[in-house]
Amino acid sequence: MSLHRLTLSELQQEFSEAKVSAVEIAQAFSKRLALVEPKVKAFISPAKKETLLAEAKAIDLKLRGWRRTSPLMAMPIAIKDNICTEGVKTTCGSRMLETFVPPYDATVVSRFRSQDYFLIGKTNLDEFAMGSSTENSAFGPTRNPWNQAHIPGGSSGGSAAAVAADLCVAALGSDTGGSIRQPAACCGVVGLKPTYGRVSRYGLVAFASSLDQIGTLTKDVRDAAMLLKVIAGHDPQDSTSADVVVPDYSKSLKTSMRGMKVGVPKEFFTDGMDPEVEQAVRAAIEQMKDLKAEIKEISLPMTKYAVAVYYVIATAEASSNLARYDGVRYGVRAAKEKGLLEMYTKTRQEGFGAEVKRRIMLGTYALSAGYYEAYYGKAQAVRTLIKRDFDEAFKEVDIIVTPTMPTPAFQLGEKVQDPLQMYLSDIFTISVNLAGVPAIAVPCGLSAARLPIGVQIIGRAFEEEKVLRAAYAYEQATEWHKKRPGLSW
Amino acid sequence: MPYEVVIGLEVHAQLLTASKLFCGCSTAFGAAANTQTCPVCLGMPGVLPVINGKAVEFAIRTGLALNCTVAPMNRFARKNYFYPDLPKGYQISQYELPICEHGWLEIGHNGTPKRVRIRRAHLEEDAGKNLHQGIAGASHVDLNRAGTPLLEIVTEPDMRTPDEAIAYLKMLRDILVYLEVCDGNMEEGSLRCEPNLSLRPVGSPTLGTKVELKNINSFKYAKAAMEYEIKRQTKVLDEGGTLVQETRLWNPEKKETAPMRSKEEAHDYRYFPDPDLVPLHISKEWIEQIRGTLRELLDARKNRLKEQFGLSDYSVDVLASDKKFLEYFEKCAAEDKSGLSKIEVGKELANCITIEFRGLARKMNSRAGFEQSNTPLPLRHPDSSEYGEIWQGTLIPAKNLMELVAMKLRGEISGPIYKAVLEEMFFSRGKTASEIIEAKGLTQVSDEGSLEKFIDEVIAKNPQQVEQYRGGKEAVYGFFVGQVMKASGGKANPAKVNELLKRKLTQ
Numbered sequence A: 001m002s003l004h005r006l007t008l009s010e011l012q013q014e015f016s017e018a019k020v021s022a023v024e025i026a027q028a029f030s031k032r033l034a035l036v037e038p039k040v041k042a043f044i045s046p047a048k049k050e051t052l053l054a055e056a057k058a059i060d061l062k063l064r065g066w067r068r069t070s071p072l073m074a075m076p077i078a079i080k081d082n083i084c085t086e087g088v089k090t091t092c093g094s095r096m097l098e099t100f101v102p103p104y105d106a107t108v109v110s111r112f113r114s115q116d117y118f119l120i121g122k123t124n125l126d127e128f129a130m131g132s133s134t135e136n137s138a139f140g141p142t143r144n145p146w147n148q149a150h151i152p153g154g155s156s157g158g159s160a161a162a163v164a165a166d167l168c169v170a171a172l173g174s175d176t177g178g179s180i181r182q183p184a185a186c187c188g189v190v191g192l193k194p195t196y197g198r199v200s201r202y203g204l205v206a207f208a209s210s211l212d213q214i215g216t217l218t219k220d221v222r223d224a225a226m227l228l229k230v231i232a233g234h235d236p237q238d239s240t241s242a243d244v245v246v247p248d249y250s251k252s253l254k255t256s257m258r259g260m261k262v263g264v265p266k267e268f269f270t271d272g273m274d275p276e277v278e279q280a281v282r283a284a285i286e287q288m289k290d291l292k293a294e295i296k297e298i299s300l301p302m303t304k305y306a307v308a309v310y311y312v313i314a315t316a317e318a319s320s321n322l323a324r325y326d327g328v329r330y331g332v333r334a335a336k337e338k339g340l341l342e343m344y345t346k347t348r349q350e351g352f353g354a355e356v357k358r359r360i361m362l363g364t365y366a367l368s369a370g371y372y373e374a375y376y377g378k379a380q381a382v383r384t385l386i387k388r389d390f391d392e393a394f395k396e397v398d399i400i401v402t403p404t405m406p407t408p409a410f411q412l413g414e415k416v417q418d419p420l421q422m423y424l425s426d427i428f429t430i431s432v433n434l435a436g437v438p439a440i441a442v443p444c445g446l447s448a449a450r451l452p453i454g455v456q457i458i459g460r461a462f463e464e465e466k467v468l469r470a471a472y473a474y475e476q477a478t479e480w481h482k483k484r485p486g487l488s489w
Numbered sequence B: 001m002p003y004e005v006v007i008g009l010e011v012h013a014q015l016l017t018a019s020k021l022f023c024g025c026s027t028a029f030g031a032a033a034n035t036q037t038c039p040v041c042l043g044m045p046g047v048l049p050v051i052n053g054k055a056v057e058f059a060i061r062t063g064l065a066l067n068c069t070v071a072p073m074n075r076f077a078r079k080n081y082f083y084p085d086l087p088k089g090y091q092i093s094q095y096e097l098p099i100c101e102h103g104w105l106e107i108g109h110n111g112t113p114k115r116v117r118i119r120r121a122h123l124e125e126d127a128g129k130n131l132h133q134g135i136a137g138a139s140h141v142d143l144n145r146a147g148t149p150l151l152e153i154v155t156e157p158d159m160r161t162p163d164e165a166i167a168y169l170k171m172l173r174d175i176l177v178y179l180e181v182c183d184g185n186m187e188e189g190s191l192r193c194e195p196n197l198s199l200r201p202v203g204s205p206t207l208g209t210k211v212e213l214k215n216i217n218s219f220k221y222a223k224a225a226m227e228y229e230i231k232r233q234t235k236v237l238d239e240g241g242t243l244v245q246e247t248r249l250w251n252p253e254k255k256e257t258a259p260m261r262s263k264e265e266a267h268d269y270r271y272f273p274d275p276d277l278v279p280l281h282i283s284k285e286w287i288e289q290i291r292g293t294l295r296e297l298l299d300a301r302k303n304r305l306k307e308q309f310g311l312s313d314y315s316v317d318v319l320a321s322d323k324k325f326l327e328y329f330e331k332c333a334a335e336d337k338s339g340l341s342k343i344e345v346g347k348e349l350a351n352c353i354t355i356e357f358r359g360l361a362r363k364m365n366s367r368a369g370f371e372q373s374n375t376p377l378p379l380r381h382p383d384s385s386e387y388g389e390i391w392q393g394t395l396i397p398a399k400n401l402m403e404l405v406a407m408k409l410r411g412e413i414s415g416p417i418y419k420a421v422l423e424e425m426f427f428s429r430g431k432t433a434s435e436i437i438e439a440k441g442l443t444q445v446s447d448e449g450s451l452e453k454f455i456d457e458v459i460a461k462n463p464q465q466v467e468q469y470r471g472g473k474e475a476v477y478g479f480f481v482g483q484v485m486k487a488s489g490g491k492a493n494p495a496k497v498n499e500l501l502k503r504k505l506t507q
Helices: A008-016 A022-040 A049-062 A107-114 A157-164 A181-187 A221-231 A275-290 A301-324 A339-351 A354-367 A373-396 A419-426 A430-435 A464-477 B053-065 B162-178 B219-238 B284-293 B298-309 B313-320 B323-334 B342-366 B390-395 B398-409 B415-428 B433-439 B448-461 B463-470 B474-487 B494-506
Strands: A043-046 A076-080 A118-123 A170-175 A190-193 A213-218 A261-265 A294-298 A399-403 A439-446 A452-459 B003-014 B077-080 B090-093 B100-109 B112-125 B129-131 B140-142 B149-155 B191-201 B211-214 B246-251 B256-259
Touching: A008 A022, A008 A221, A022 A043, A022 A049, A022 A076, A022 A118, A043 A157, A049 A118, A076 A157, A107 A221, A118 A157, A157 A170, A157 A181, A157 A213, A170 A190, A170 A221, A181 A190, A181 A439, A181 A452, A190 A221, A190 A464, A213 A221, A221 A439, A221 A464, A261 A275, A261 A373, A275 A294, A275 A399, A275 A439, A275 A452, A275 A464, A294 A373, A301 A354, A301 A373, A301 A419, A301 A430, A301 B077, A354 A373, A373 A399, A373 A430, A399 A464, A439 A464, A452 A464, B003 B162, B003 B219, B053 B100, B053 B112, B053 B149, B053 B162, B053 B284, B090 B112, B100 B162, B112 B162, B162 B191, B162 B219, B191 B219, B211 B219, B219 B246, B219 B256, B298 B313, B298 B323, B298 B342, B313 B323, B313 B342, B323 B342, B323 B398, B342 B398, B342 B415, B398 B415, B398 B433, B415 B433, B448 B463, B448 B474, B448 B494, B463 B474, B463 B494, B474 B494
Parallel strands: A076 A118, A076 A170, A261 A294, A261 A399, B211 B246
Antiparallel strands: A043 A118, A170 A213, A190 A213, A190 A439, A399 A452, A439 A452, B003 B149, B003 B191, B077 B090, B100 B112, B112 B149, B129 B140, B191 B211, B246 B256
């Protein structure tokens, strides 16, 4: 049996029924890492074999008397390297934090740790989660397991690739404008961005605080439901986390969509969109109709401003959030600096990559005296209108279905020189973050070049259950989630 | 040309919460550098602020006492700038929606009441401290203070003289101390004041160019800085010059103000709402609950003291300068079982606390080793730090002090013995007056036999004065009393001495 092929729920069952030991899991995944990781480069810090084995032995020993397992016990989970892990380097894909070892766990990580999970590694990402291809990592790009010449998407490209390449059983990512869903679509896995406030952001290194949300990358929808249950819920350390009851998401999974009203926003199917993507998503909508869903065309007129609004708000918040990387207390500090100002400028010049600097400058400008109202103020006003679009739409439908990404994964280097084209990779996902609602990306096809395509399902705030139910029903009616990259290595 | 002075004040009051504004770290003063820090107040990656409810309560309490409107919805904003003592690269403050607005305070300067309007009071976190001592060529940062809660209280430009500004400042300080929201200590920086001062031709409706004054850590400096600034600005204007809007630092050595380097103030703070904190919603119920628990305010309390105990303005002002101090007075007065009038007891007690204690504090400061003892929170006199630990005296149990004062009032002990016993009580802590009197052999001599012996000696030694007295020069009488007291080592019962002395002298 190839343990690495199993889903989280399958591996969990094997383990709880003592069909495999923690040590066997650790060995299997260590072997997989050694074999496949050099080609994918999903990780910035992969776990060391010895560490995993030591942890595994401790778990097996603990279970010897009474096999009482917790859901994530001995489950090899990858964590995006902008989520803090106590004692384990957390770089955010940046030179600035190349040596940073947090003395604390993110809230989501401490929940995993309390269940004795395996941290299989910290995954690669665009620097400070700013990007759509993982090419902005200071530590080199991650490759798409389906085709090494292509990007895995971003910014959670490492997490998506790690799941797709069976390097872990599931992964955590973060999504500010599509950074979970877009790479999930690129790599043919399931990516869930929960409602803003559903999951604690404590320990997630901030990019844009009002948009950032931690979510899951998994092999199927059931696994997403299971992981969400663990990470969701109020956290006293995050004032923006919501005190809303966490349901048992797995119970919401049904194979029918009877009674569900599905909205299809006309603005998301425009002339000139990639025909393969359009065809795959239209087919997915047809499939939902077969599953007894009621399909309805809707309009989200303001979403055409989403990318513009996003690049004002996200960069403004980022310009402030990244001010703490000043070389004073931790991270890198430029050598041989003379005086305070030079220390600041050199540290930030050397520590940050081009895209991060570009966004800090954009955001600083948007908040400057004399420009604030025209940029930040206006963007916030339009954000409210975008949110209202969703509120209006959700009066008529339960979920909204759209493409996740305009095209299948493009080639490495293809858009590096054109930031605006790169920004447009998130055109379908960004409005969801601005509205703060939950959405999931589920595989819905393969292009002629054998690159995955994903469909996005969006729900009302705190109605992840409906999103998961629709995603599960669709997934179970198709074979797309069972497709694996033809790993020729 | 005659000018009118226009002054507004910005006051930063450090709130007396046990923990910081956005994390659980202690706010205690004086700990070793960077020991009262955590990932949150160090500004580490990924951490988030959580508002301290107590600080909000203190802000509301102060706002209510300053007649402010408490905003049902207020919000935190980020003030962005780079400085090594600012860990996040921004300070969390309040900008367009402060917690308190539109208040006023009535100052009774020179007997005429005057209303100073309060524009706003908002919550913000303090920064750390840069240290420039230690390794040559390097600076260090202590972040113990980073994140300590401050309430910034801003007035309208309603004051017209430095004295008015000082009157406002003192009154504000008294109120903050009374409300138990701030210790009011200017030297340690828990109360910081930044006057904004401008001049305009008398009668002009528009405001002149204002100058903000910083680096002021006492009432004295506040006054001196403002007076200096008036002179300087007058000179510039009289000579036909123009003033620049700027921040100037008070230099206490040179006794003058000098402009801050313009680099340091050329900030665009890029304020925007802090997305890590949800807007603060304050319910009417909470406001009313806080209003209900508001301590009796200063004026009411001062007036009550004057009425009940007939105290002088001086005594009331000194007593009212510190809440602990006033409470001590009231506690002592409550122990009074002497049967004497409240006014008599009050005056003596107030004298003891406001005058005698001060003398003893001076003595105490010169006593070696005393400061190492476990002194409690030192209380301070508002005008000076000279009597740094003057209120050490409040360690005398109220009951014991009242016993001593009553003894004096009833004439059971003489003035010198009263002072000697008080000193002993002040330093010994806990011993009662009777214990000290007994142990030191200070028991009053009242038996007629012994007293007559002293009197006879004095009369025998001073025949000339006896002659004078008997010849009608009654002023000499006090001399005999003094001599008898001296002969008895201060132990003679003055009342008995009087009685016997008069009898003997007229014999």
